[in-house]
Amino acid sequence: MTTTTARGAVPARKAPRGAEGTASRGWRRNHGDLKVALFFIAPAMIGFIAFFLVPTLRGIYLSFTEYSILGDPEWIGAKNYEAIAKDPLFWNALAVTCQYVLINIALQTALALGLALLMQRVAKSTLIRGTLLLPYLMANVIAALLWFWLLDYQIGIVNYLIEGLGLPRVAFFGSEQWAIPTQALINTWRHMGYTALLIFAGLQAIPNHVYEVANLDGASPTQTFWKITMPLLRPVLVLVLIVTVIGSFQVFDTVAVTTQGGPVNASRVLQFYIYQRAFTESDFGYGSALAVILFVILALVAFIQMKFLRGNESDLD
Amino acid sequence: MKKTIGVAAAAAAIALTLSACGGGGASTSTEAKGEINYWLWDANQLPAYKQCADDFTKANPDITVKITQRGWDDYWSTLTNGFVAGTAPDVFTNHLAKYPEYAKKKQLLALNDAVEKDNIDLSQYNEGLADLWVDEDGKRYGLPKDWDTIALFYNKKMAADAGITEEQMKNLTWNPQDGGSYEKAIAHLTVDQNGKRGDEAGFDKNNVAVYGLGLENSGSGQGQTQWSFLSATTGWTHSDKNPWGKKFNYDDPKFQDTIKWWARLAEKGYMPKLETTVGASVADNFAAGKAAINSNGSWMIGQYTGYKGVEVGIAPTPVGPNGKRASMFNGLADSIWAGTKNPAAATKWVEYLGSAACQDVVAGKAVVFPAIKSSAEKATEAFKGKGIDVSPFAQHVKDETTVLVPITDNAAKVEGIMEPAMDAVVSGKQPASSLTQANEQVNGLFK
Numbered sequence: 183m184t185t186t187t188a189r190g191a192v193p194a195r196k197a198p199r200g201a202e203g204t205a206s207r208g209w210r211r212n213h214g215d216l217k218v219a220l221f222f223i224a225p226a227m228i229g230f231i232a233f234f235l236v237p238t239l240r241g242i243y244l245s246f247t248e249y250s251i252l253g254d255p256e257w258i259g260a261k262n263y264e265a266i267a268k269d270p271l272f273w274n275a276l277a278v279t280c281q282y283v284l285i286n287i288a289l290q291t292a293l294a295l296g297l298a299l300l301m302q303r304v305a306k307s308t309l310i311r312g313t314l315l316l317p318y319l320m321a322n323v324i325a326a327l328l329w330f331w332l333l334d335y336q337i338g339i340v341n342y343l344i345e346g347l348g349l350p351r352v353a354f355f356g357s358e359q360w361a362i363p364t365q366a367l368i369n370t371w372r373h374m375g376y377t378a379l380l381i382f383a384g385l386q387a388i389p390n391h392v393y394e395v396a397n398l399d400g401a402s403p404t405q406t407f408w409k410i411t412m413p414l415l416r417p418v419l420v421l422v423l424i425v426t427v428i429g430s431f432q433v434f435d436t437v438a439v440t441t442q443g444g445p446v447n448a449s450r451v452l453q454f455y456i457y458q459r460a461f462t463e464s465d466f467g468y469g470s471a472l473a474v475i476l477f478v479i480l481a482l483v484a485f486i487q488m489k490f491l492r493g494n495e496s497d498l499d
Numbered sequence: 500m501k502k503t504i505g506v507a508a509a510a511a512a513i514a515l516t517l518s519a520c521g522g523g524g525a526s527t528s529t530e531a532k533g534e535i536n537y538w539l540w541d542a543n544q545l546p547a548y549k550q551c552a553d554d555f556t557k558a559n560p561d562i563t564v565k566i567t568q569r570g571w572d573d574y575w576s577t578l579t580n581g582f583v584a585g586t587a588p589d590v591f592t593n594h595l596a597k598y599p600e601y602a603k604k605k606q607l608l609a610l611n612d613a614v615e616k617d618n619i620d621l622s623q624y625n626e627g628l629a630d631l632w633v634d635e636d637g638k639r640y641g642l643p644k645d646w647d648t649i650a651l652f653y654n655k656k657m658a659a660d661a662g663i664t665e666e667q668m669k670n671l672t673w674n675p676q677d678g679g680s681y682e683k684a685i686a687h688l689t690v691d692q693n694g695k696r697g698d699e700a701g702f703d704k705n706n707v708a709v710y711g712l713g714l715e716n717s718g719s720g721q722g723q724t725q726w727s728f729l730s731a732t733t734g735w736t737h738s739d740k741n742p743w744g745k746k747f748n749y750d751d752p753k754f755q756d757t758i759k760w761w762a763r764l765a766e767k768g769y770m771p772k773l774e775t776t777v778g779a780s781v782a783d784n785f786a787a788g789k790a791a792i793n794s795n796g797s798w799m800i801g802q803y804t805g806y807k808g809v810e811v812g813i814a815p816t817p818v819g820p821n822g823k824r825a826s827m828f829n830g831l832a833d834s835i836w837a838g839t840k841n842p843a844a845a846t847k848w849v850e851y852l853g854s855a856a857c858q859d860v861v862a863g864k865a866v867v868f869p870a871i872k873s874s875a876e877k878a879t880e881a882f883k884g885k886g887i888d889v890s891p892f893a894q895h896v897k898d899e900t901t902v903l904v905p906i907t908d909n910a911a912k913v914e915g916i917m918e919p920a921m922d923a924v925v926s927g928k929q930p931a932s933s934l935t936q937a938n939e940q941v942n943g944l945f946k
Contacts, residue, residue: 252582252604334778336789356774358928445774445926446919461576463911464600 238477245471250464262471272472274447275455278362282451283430285366290426291419293370294377299411301382311382314375322372326436329368330355355441358448365436365449373429377422384418385411420491424484431480452476531843532561536588537833539566540574543801547864551857555848562844582606582838589839590848593641593832595631596910599743601834602634603908608835609638613846619853624870625896628830631906635743641832642853643870645861647797648826648901649728650891655810657709657791661687661696669891671817673729675756681817682764685711688791689769697769704768712770713790715781717925720749720917720941721905724795727827730757731902732819742906745945749917749938755931762925773926785809796829797892798867804887815891824894828901830870868892909944916940 220227245262247255266272301311317325333340333354341351354364388411396406412419434453437443443450443458450458452472460469539548545568552564567588569577575597581587582601593601601607614621621629624643632641653668663684673681689697689711696702697711718725721737735753738744748754764770771790785793786806794816795803803811816824833852835845851857858869865881875893882889895901907913920937923929 250604251579252601252606330778335775336779336784337787338778351775353772353774353777356772356777358774441777444919444922445777446922446928450919458915463915464579465912 241470242474244467245474247467247470249466249470251466252464255467258467262468263475265468266471266475271447271450271455275450275452278448278450279431279433279452282362282366282433283427285363286370286430286433287423287427289366290370290374290377290430291423293374294381294422295419297374297378298381298385299407301378302385311379314378316375317372318376320372322435323439325372326365326368326439329364329371330440333364356445358445361441361445361449365433365440369430369433369436373426377426380422380425381415381418384415384422387418388414416491417495420487423491424487427483427487428480431476431483530561531559531841531847533563533841533844535562535564535590535841535844535848537564537566537848538574538578538588538591539568540571540592541798541866542568542570543866544861544864547861547866548852548857550860551852554856554860555851558851559847562847564848582836585838587836587838589841589845590833590835590852592644593632593834595829595831595904595906598632598640598832598834599634599906599908599910602638602640606837607640608837608839608842608845609640610642610835610846610849611637611639613850614639614642617850619850623855623872625872625875626899627828627901627903628870631742631830631903632832632834641834642849643830643832644852644858645867645869646828646830646875646896647868648828648892648895649724649794649796649816650826651792651794651814651816652785652799652803653792653812653814654785654788654790655812657688657788658812661791663687665812665814668812668814671814672819673732673817674820675729675733675753675760678760678764679817682760682769685764685769685792686767687711691768697767702768707768707771709788710769710771710790711792712764713781713785713793714765714771714773714776714925715793715795716776717773717918717921719921720747720913721827722921723827723829723904726757726761727902728794728816728825729761729819730754731825731827732817732821732823733757734821736902737905738907741903744905744907747913747938747941749941750935755934758921758924758934759931762927762931765925766927773922797889800882800887800889800892801866804885813888813891815894824898824900826892826895826901827904828895829904832870912944913941916944 244255246257246259248258248261249255297314301314305311320328332338335341335351335353335356338354340354345351352360354360392410392414393406396410401409432453433451434457437449437451437454438457441449443454453476456469456472456476459465459472537548537552539545545566548566552566556563578587578591582604587606593607598607613619619642625646628643628646629639632643633639651668651671658665658668667680667684671681671684672679678685683698686697688709689702689707690709691697691703692706692708693701693703697704715725718727721727722730730753733753733756735748735751735757737747739746739748761770765772771784779787781790781793782795782799782802784790785803786809788809793803800813816826818824833849835842835849839845853870855871855874858871858874859877861867862869862874862878863881865878865885865887868875868878875896879889879893916937920929920934924931924934
């Protein structure tokens with residue numbers, strides 16, 4: 183990421199030098215194109231400031247207050263954070279969210295990688311490749327509702343089939359053991375096509391001659407996969423992992439339209455708990471503090487992934 | 500550049516003064532005219548209130564009412580956002596569980612002066628309904644519009660097949676030890692896949708075709724339709740006083756015994772397991788023939804009697820250890836938002852909604868019981884006209900066996916604690932005694 187931005191900036195800097203030649207060259211070289219640059223950056227910048235930076239800063243401020251939306255925030259220092267450390271529901275939410283992320287990411291990445299390989303080697307028709315993306319085009323809420331009905335205990339077709347096989351019905355959303363795995367599977371189903379597409383793009387960037395050489399050296403398909411494909415795919419995989427892990431941590435809509443945190447606390451994921459505290463119980467200070475903690479966790483996860491998987495370097499150069 | 504700024508500033512200043520004039524004029528207006536925004540959540544009642552609005556405008560040509568209906572789930576968050584953004588409706592349908600917080604945050608207009616000035620007769624409403632909307636400081640925040648109670652909906656054909664007469668259904672008794680004739684009826688109405696009834700030898704509780712009693716959910720901290728009609732007959736109350744209780748009683752053995760008995764029905768196979776209730780609604784399962792009895796509220800009459808091919812009977816809730824029946828009594832009211840630009844017209848509209856003129860119109864549509872006694876009787880007649888005997892609901896009011904819905908501060912937080920705690924008990928994961936700890940948490944909210 184960083185390398186491409188730096189590269190992209192070079193020609194932009196060159197352009198006005200020729201156009202506006204002479205006086206105070208040094209200053210102009212640095213600032214002459216500032217206005218033009220700002221003009222192009224402005225749309226993204228305004229969006230970033232209005233919808234990301236300001237809300238983030240305000241959220242951090244609110245996390246140190248007691249605030250019920252009606253009335254003014256009241257500064258209470260780190261009390262929210264102290265309460266969170268002692269809140270069993272927070273620790274439960276963290277554990278539940280991690281369980282969800284683990285199941286979701288492990289399955290999703292493995293399946294997507296398999297699909298991407300199939301797309302590259304076998305399924306070359308655009309129709310089939312396009313079909314893989316279909317679940318992703320469906321709105322999250324619709325996908326969740328669709329499966330909510332398909333997997334219903336009493337009237338769902340899946341349980342009807344399970345019973346037909348002579349097995350006992352499964353309370354996919356109602357039982358504590360199944361609630362999170364079920365929702366992780368639903369979102370795996372929805373996202374794997376899109377993830378596969380990203381990985382597929384990465385696969386196509388690997389030059390063919392590398393494979394030819396491997397072939398000449400007599401490498402088996404398994405060896406080629408582990409020694410050539412995986413290492414060269416690493417930067418793309420890291421990017422995909424960072425994006426999907428962050429997305430996975432933010433699971434909310436599936437929970438909100440199906441189990442709403444239950445049974446008991448089995449699916450009370452962090453995002454849903456934040457929503458519950460802030461919007462249901464009007465405790466926006468506490469909710470903001472929870473959101474800040476989630477923010478820190480995600481920043482750490484992204485940092486660790488970048489650092490240890492060397493996502494910003496490619497072995498191709 | 501400077502010049503333009505000057506001009507802009509001047510223009511802004513003029514605009515400001517102008518808008519200030521306009522704003523001042525509107526907010527100090529004591530004249531009752533203009534447009535009133537009114538919100539409600541129940542789509543079934545929309546036609547009735549549209550009729551009321553038309554009649555109201557006919558009588559007060561200077562005032563028009565714009566009605567907006569929103570589903571329950573969006574209603575409250577949109578309303579709260581409206582309070583903050585200044586776009587909330589002038590008048591809206593309010594709920595007992597919600598209004599204490601709004602009153603505390605000064606979002607509601609007190610109606611004390613209006614009631615006094617316009618001589619509103621508070622005794623025309625069913626007993627207790629008007630007082631529900633008075634806070635601890637004596638301020639009145641709503642005029643009652645309707646009420647609801649609980650009864651048993653049952654499948655007439657299933658009862659007949661089981662040999663249970665209508666007379667027996669209407670005279671059930673209950674106690675927390677052996678469940679009385681209520682449990683006997685539930686057991687007898689339960690049928691397994693092999694056709695064996697719940698009280699017969701060889702009943703397979705793991706393969707039940709029809710449950711004697713349907714299960715909606717654990718009822719959280721209120722149990723309005725699930726268990727409050729039982730627990731109240733043991734003399735138990737949710738909190739030390741109501742409204743405005745400060746100490747809850749979920750640690751009381753009377754309550755825990757009731758819940759223990761109820762949760763055990765699922766263990767015995769007479770009621771579905773909690774984990775199977777996520778999904779299709781309890782009423783839909785009833786219509787699909789999966790349960791014989793459902794305890795539910797009077798606002799569901801339309802839905803239960805509307806299913807095709809299912810003949811539905813309505814029986815009163817069972818008589819408990821105190822020798823009486825019981826039902827939670829909930830009421831809605833119309834409130835005025837404190838930020839309204841037009842308090843005079845809003846007050847007029849609220850008074851009209853609270854009057855017999857409008858409540859008779861609502862009664863005629865046979866969807867809910869209006870708050871005014873004479874209108875409620877008209878609603879009972881209207882239901883009868885549709886072939887539905889709703890006396891089991893009305894009986895609670897006549898016999899004064901109603902218990903008020905708990906009205907309290909921190910209502911949302913109490914639910915936040917009690918919902919998972921009750922789920923754990925009803926699903927058999929925790930003993931009923933675990934509710935003592937939840938009770939400590941709840942009471943901690945009021946310290």
